[in-house]
Amino acid sequence: EDQVTQSPEALRLQEGESSSLNCSYTVSGLRGLFWYRQDPGKGPEFLFTLYSAGEEKEKERLKATLTKKESFLHITAPKPEDSATYLCAVQASAGDMRFGAGTRLTVKP
């Protein structure tokens, strides 16, 4: 069965303190791995799609990477406005999309 596990469950950082979020997955035929950001009381917002091992995508202070078993979301010099829950999702070759439970990131000034 396809599985997506995110760690840590929660992460507290000081402003400027870089770190990484992990998304481990098992899926029968990866069609794509997706990262979303969710703010409290809102729907998830798309950040990145990664399709194959070795691929990397960047957006402002965020950088997503992909291997055959996991993806990392690296946050460089985070700011308080980066505080949110970050969700990882994998899409199998059959088209099913499965989400992880998310990492709740808090960045303190």
Added chain:
Amino acid sequence: DTAVSQTPKYLVTQMGNDKSIKCEQNLGHDTMYWYKQDSKKFLKIMFSYNNKELIINETVPNRFSPKSPDKAHLNLHINSLELGDSAVYFCASSQTSSGVLFFGPGTRLTVL
């Protein structure tokens, strides 16, 4: 301007009642979805509709029924509400080829 909208934002009701949540997308996408997010923030797919055909239906009780009057709308009707139905329900849309989901703002359903 809103890409995916859903109403109502909040819904508080008694056990046993029937309720509906409406969803509309103006992105021209060909697939729409309903997701349930429980108290632990886990997002689980309930239904998806592609060109008015149901293509995914996970193990969701038949008290839940999606209705799509056209490609831009996917409503969710729930019969005989139970306490365990309390959650946030998200509508989403995508163009099948991309896989990227665009979510609505969510409807927080509380069953008393």
